[in-house]
Amino acid sequence: ASHGRADLLADLNPAQAEAVTHTGAPLLVVAGAGSGKTRVLTRRIAYLLAERGAHPGQIMAITFTNKAAAEMRERVADLVGRRANAMWVSTFHSMCVRLLRREAKTLGMSSSFSIYDADDTRRLITLVARDLDIDAKRYPARTLAVHISNLKNELVDAESAAAAATNDLERRVAEVYAEYQRRLVLANAMDFDDLIMRSVGLLQTFPDVAEYYRRRFRHVLVDEYQDTNHAQYTLVRELVGVEPTESGVEPSELCVVGDADQSIYAFRGATIRNIEEFERDFPNTRTILLEQNYRSTQTILSAANAVISRNPNRRDKRLWTDSGEGEKIGGYVADNEHDEAAFVAGEIDALADRGEARYSDVAVFYRTNNQSRVFEEIFIRLGLPYRVVGGVRFYERREVRDALAYLRVIANPEDTVSLRRILNVPKRGIGERAEAVVAAHAEQERISFAAALREAVEGRVALLNPRSARAITGFVELLDGFQALADEGAEVADILEAVMERTGYRAELDESDDPQDASRLENLDELITVAREFTESAAEVPGAAEDEDAGVPQAGSLAAFLERVSLVADADSIPTPDGEDDQDDAGVVTLMTVHTAKGLEYPVVFCTGWEDGVFPHLRALGEPAELAEERRLAYVAITRARKRVYLSRAITRSAWGQPMTNPASRFLDEIPAELIDWRREEPSSSAGSPRAATTWGRRSIGGDSAQAGLAGRGMRTTSFKGWQNTAALKLEVGDRVSHDKYGLGTVVEADGDGPRATATIDFGGSGRVKLMLLGSVPMVKL
Ligand code: ATP
Ligand code: MG
Numbered sequence: 001a002s003h004g005r006a007d008l009l010a011d012l013n014p015a016q017a018e019a020v021t022h023t024g025a026p027l028l029v030v031a032g033a034g035s036g037k038t039r040v041l042t043r044r045i046a047y048l049l050a051e052r053g054a055h056p057g058q059i060m061a062i063t064f065t066n067k068a069a070a071e072m073r074e075r076v077a078d079l080v081g082r083r084a085n086a087m088w089v090s091t092f093h094s095m096c097v098r099l100l101r102r103e104a105k106t107l108g109m110s111s112s113f114s115i116y117d118a119d120d121t122r123r124l125i126t127l128v129a130r131d132l133d134i135d136a137k138r139y140p141a142r143t144l145a146v147h148i149s150n151l152k153n154e155l156v157d158a159e160s161a162a163a164a165a166t167n168d169l170e171r172r173v174a175e176v177y178a179e180y181q182r183r184l185v186l187a188n189a190m191d192f193d194d195l196i197m198r199s200v201g202l203l204q205t206f207p208d209v210a211e212y213y214r215r216r217f218r219h220v221l222v223d224e225y226q227d228t229n230h231a232q233y234t235l236v237r238e239l240v241g242v243e244p245t246e247s248g249v250e251p252s253e254l255c256v257v258g259d260a261d262q263s264i265y266a267f268r269g270a271t272i273r274n275i276e277e278f279e280r281d282f283p284n285t286r287t288i289l290l291e292q293n294y295r296s297t298q299t300i301l302s303a304a305n306a307v308i309s310r311n312p313n314r315r316d317k318r319l320w321t322d323s324g325e326g327e328k329i330g331g332y333v334a335d336n337e338h339d340e341a342a343f344v345a346g347e348i349d350a351l352a353d354r355g356e357a358r359y360s361d362v363a364v365f366y367r368t369n370n371q372s373r374v375f376e377e378i379f380i381r382l383g384l385p386y387r388v389v390g391g392v393r394f395y396e397r398r399e400v401r402d403a404l405a406y407l408r409v410i411a412n413p414e415d416t417v418s419l420r421r422i423l424n425v426p427k428r429g430i431g432e433r434a435e436a437v438v439a440a441h442a443e444q445e446r447i448s449f450a451a452a453l454r455e456a457v458e459g460r461v462a463l464l465n466p467r468s469a470r471a472i473t474g475f476v477e478l479l480d481g482f483q484a485l486a487d488e489g490a491e492v493a494d495i496l497e498a499v500m501e502r503t504g505y506r507a508e509l510d511e512s513d514d515p516q517d518a519s520r521l522e523n524l525d526e527l528i529t530v531a532r533e534f535t536e537s538a539a540e541v542p543g544a545a546e547d548e549d550a551g552v553p554q555a556g557s558l559a560a561f562l563e564r565v566s567l568v569a570d571a572d573s574i575p576t577p578d579g580e581d582d583q584d585d586a587g588v589v590t591l592m593t594v595h596t597a598k599g600l601e602y603p604v605v606f607c608t609g610w611e612d613g614v615f616p617h618l619r620a621l622g623e624p625a626e627l628a629e630e631r632r633l634a635y636v637a638i639t640r641a642r643k644r645v646y647l648s649r650a651i652t653r654s655a656w657g658q659p660m661t662n663p664a665s666r667f668l669d670e671i672p673a674e675l676i677d678w679r680r681e682e683p684s685s686s687a688g689s690p691r692a693a694t695t696w697g698r699r700s701i702g703g704d705s706a707q708a709g710l711a712g713r714g715m716r717t718t719s720f721k722g723w724q725n726t727a728a729l730k731l732e733v734g735d736r737v738s739h740d741k742y743g744l745g746t747v748v749e750a751d752g753d754g755p756r757a758t759a760t761i762d763f764g765g766s767g768r769v770k771l772m773l774l775g776s777v778p779m780v781k782l
Contacts (some may be wrong), residue, residue: 008047012036019255019288020044023052026240026282028225029257030275032319033304033639034295037257038599041221042072044255045087046079048219056086060217060239064224066091066567067389068599072223088217092232094567096195099213103202106209112559114189114408114415115566119396121145121191124417128179131443139172147173148180152193153229153269155200157181186448187416196231203238210238211245218252224599225258225278229269233281242282254282260315261308264595264633266625293319295601295642297326303645303671304638310670311628328677330646331668336659337371337609340650341378343679344606347646348384348589351604357644359385360587363602365594365637367615371608372591379589380780383744389592395565399509399520400527404565406499407492410482411558416449426508428475434468437461478502492561493531500524534561594637605641607634610649611662634667647676729781731759739763739779 009017019029019040031037045061048054061076063069069090077084088095097115104111116124125148126141134144151161151173158178165171184190190198203210220240222228228236241251260272279285293301298321309316330347334340344364351357364375372388379386395401402425405418413419420439424430441461442452455461456472464472481502485495500506506524509517538556554560590602594615609615615634620626638645647668652659731737735747739761749760 005047005051008043008050012040012043013290013292015288015290016040016043019257019290020047021051022255022286022288024253025284025286026251026278027253027255028275028278028282028285028287029255029290030259030287031257031290032259032293032317033262033635034293034601035290035319036292036294037259037290038068038072038223040290041223041255041257042075042079044221045076045219049080049083054219056080056083058216058218059221060088060095060219061221062090062092062095062223062236064091064227064598065596066094067596068223069094091567092228092235093192093195094563096199096235097563097567099199099202100190100195103206103209106206107198107202109185110188110412110414112188112412114187114412114418115195115563116184116189116191116417117566118145118192119401120189120417123421124183124187125176125180127420128176128183132175132179134172134176139169144173144176148177149191149193150269151177152191152197153231155197155231155234183416186414188412188414189417193231196235200231200235200238203235207245210241211247211249213239214241214245214249214252220252220254222254222256223258224262225256226260226263226272226275227258227265227270227598228274229265229271230274231269233274237281261311261317261632262598262636264598264629264636266629289317291318291320293321294323296321296639297323297643299326299328299675300638300641300645303329303675304635306671306675307631307638307667308635311631312624327644329671329675330644331676331678331681332646332648333664333678333680333682334648334650335652337374337650337653338378340608340648341374343648344375344608344646345378345382345384347606348604349382352586357604358586359589361603362606363590363592363597363600363604363640364606364608365592365597365640366608367594367617367633369593371614375591375608379591380738380743383738383782385586385588385743386591387588389590389596397520397523399523402505403496403499403524403527404562406482406503407495407558408562409479410486410495411562413479413483414448414450419450419453423475426503426505429471430468430475434464434472437463437468438472486558491531491535491556492558493528493535495558496524496528496531531561534564594633597640598636601640601642603642604644604646605637606646606648607637608648609653610647610665610668611653612665613660613662614653615665616667631667634665647671729779731781736782737761737779738782744782 009020012020013036016036016039019027020043029037029040041061045059048059049056061072063072073084073087073089076087076089088098090098100107100113101111104113114120122141122145125145126136129136129139129141129144147169151157156164158174158181161177162171162174165174184194203213217239220236222236236254236256239252240254241249244250256275256278258275260275263270263272263275274281279287296304301319301321305319308314332340332343334343348357348359348362351362352359366372366375376386376388378384395404402422405421408415408418409422420435423435438452438456438461439449441455441463442449445452445455447455452461453472453476456464456469457476459469461469482495482499485498490498506521509521509524512518535556538560594607612621616627616630620630649664649668650662652661654660731747731750733747733750735750737745737747739745743763745761745763747759748762751758
């Protein structure tokens with residue numbers, strides 16, 4: 001090993017070192033934010049490999065987000081190099097997918113199962129509820145989905161749910177649950193909660209399988225343990241065991257780290273019970289507390305502490321730092337959300353100008369995803385490079401979902417939700433009636449929808465008219481063609497191209513006059529690019545081809561691509577559809593929700609929208625339990641910062657097209673006044689008056705404040721949607737443009753006229769040169 005023991009322990013404090021070197025009994029590390037929990041976890045892995053003779057293949061590390069998993073893999077690779085590849089480092093969901101694909105045979109299912117995300121799930125539940133004649137007004141699909149998900153998180157199956165039901169809602173839920181589950185199985189699909197629940201089931205039902213994994217993974221490490229739900233806790237317990245197996249395999253070594261004050265996923269069933277009762281769940285636990293914070297200044301810690309200490313029933317922690325008082329918190333009261341965004345942008349620019357922070361040092365947090373738009377608008381206008389993390393919007397677009405549905409059907413022909421989605425997309429004469437006839441036939445024969453379609457081709461679906469039957473035959477043949485392509489090992493991008501061509505999907509968009517359709521084409525091209533890059537990067541990963549796990553999709557394969565897309569669209573997301581991080585020095589500003597920021601750190605953090613009704617969320621105001629969760633969220637937000645925190649709020653903010661006036665967040669009032677340096681504490685005389693945030697802001701954004709005033713009166717979409725109507729953006733060589741996604745660019749070539757005009761644009765900073773159809777790209781000329 002290249003790292004000696006002393007090396008690995010040199011930059012740890014005694015408590016951390018103890019956690020890293022601890023051997024044997026279960027280990028629980030509980031400590032506040034920034035105290036080095038994640039560092040302990042990664043270092044422990046390195047120590048296991050270097051000093052305790054563990055093989056990478058014996059290690060399983062679980063993180064909460066894909067981003068954190070990637071970061072951990074990277075940190076470990078820095079320490080141990082290529083050997084890191086044999087470890088399992090992933091989120092719970094990815095780990096379970098891997099486990100289930102390997103063990104699909106044991107479970108009697110195909111390893112090519114589809115993963116249904118929230119949208120697919122809701123679609124299927126809608127279908128089921130309709131078939132069961134459930135009143136959609138009284139029990140909307142969304143409600144049913146939440147209840148079913150909660151049951152799964154508690155490992156309650158449909159039968160037990162039915163047995164335990166005591167009121168009409170619970171009975172309905174149990175009924176839908178049972179049928180939903182039956183259809184999932186028929187469709188060879190699993191939803192996110194199934195991934196965990198089925199994995200638990202696998203280990204509990206097949207002791208020999210459980211033993212195999214226990215032998216294999218001698219070390220299991222879990223980060224952010226406070227956010228595990230009951231199903232995940234059980235999974236961990238089944239993996240490591242608490243007693244030797246019959247054939248004498250000892251429990252694996254378990255190490256979990258967490259902070260009850262950072263538990264922010266109660267809405268997904270996370271429970272701090274798991275951390276609080278760890279010592280009871282796992283006998284002989286060694287518990288280690290870490291008390292030194294290495295991340296933040298004293299000012300930041302004091303502010304975070306002031307907020308979290310208001311929560312009832314918590315264990316108080318002593319967290320100290322020797323990094324000094326540091327800067328005061330920058331406070332700002334904005335007239336409205338546009339003014340707030342202008343302040344943030346202005347401040348970032350000023351910091352960059354003064355050389356105090358690079359763009360990549362800065363993160364902007366908000367409570368909910370929809371708050372990002374205002375920031376994006378102003379960042380685009382000002383040419384501030386940024387990226388939005390956790391924006392799954394790309395994968396939510398209709399055309400992208402359509403294309404992915406084709407791929408999913410190719411990978412898993414039984415996938416009903418995807419199959420029904422594309423049945424008549426683009427239109428091919430299979431109308432709703434025909435679909436209903438086929439669905440009824442499937443129901444009656446207790447076969448899958450896919451099987452029913454095949455029977456329709458063979459003329460065995462009585463009520464189908466000949467024209468529909470012919471259309472179905474054409475459709476099935478089309479799918480068979482794609483399947484053949486996939487079987488021959490075609491690349492994902494080529495399959496996508498074939499789908500777009502042969503189905504006529506591209507032609508339909510091409511021929512359309514709707515400017516929206518031009519941008520749809522662009523998104524599809526983007527998806528094809530994502531697929532190409534995916535295949536290329538799979539080819540580059542050292543050792544990727546050496547993964548001999550049976551059932552794991554081959555690197556770069558269609559199944560692997562779909563798996564990644566599904567899991568990426570889960571909680572967090574790859575930064576941009578094209579996935580690449582900007583490598584230039586200044587980097588980009590990161591925008592994200594507080595939830596996504598968990599575990600991360602940035603020198604400069606802007607916490608925005610600190611208003612009662614926004615943060616804390618409206619829903620939490622009268623609910624002590626939810627308010628406590630919001631407070632933990634505030635604690636997470638503040639403690640992400642290393643050097644500087646800004647806290648801002650807006651007097652008015654549009655919500656549902658109406659300007660709302662919100663009081664200051666109660667969390668703001670809880671922070672001692674002497675910690676905050678208010679840049680502006682009183683709103684300007686009238687909301688929306690042209691008083692810009694900073695000198696710089698006033699200069700660059702000119703009429704913007706006036707526009708902000710308009711937006712404050714409900715015109716939410718005026719400012720940057722203009723491009724949708726400017727079908728003919730006229731560009732000449734040398735023009736400067738600003739693109740929604742790629743930022744600032746210069747036109748190096750221009751061609752054609754009208755909606756078909758194209759231009760080649762050099763987006764200098766990010767090193768990308770792109771040819772674009774100008775029809776309706778999200779771009780403005782500067
Ligand atoms: P969170 O609760 O937010 O997840 P954490 O407890 O996991 O935080 P880390 O992210 O591991 O904390 O560490 C916070 C920062 O402190 C990191 O930049 C880390 O490198 C640094 N750090 C941790 N321990 C030490 C140490 N002993 N010496 C120097 N720096 C340290
Ligand atoms: Mg951490």
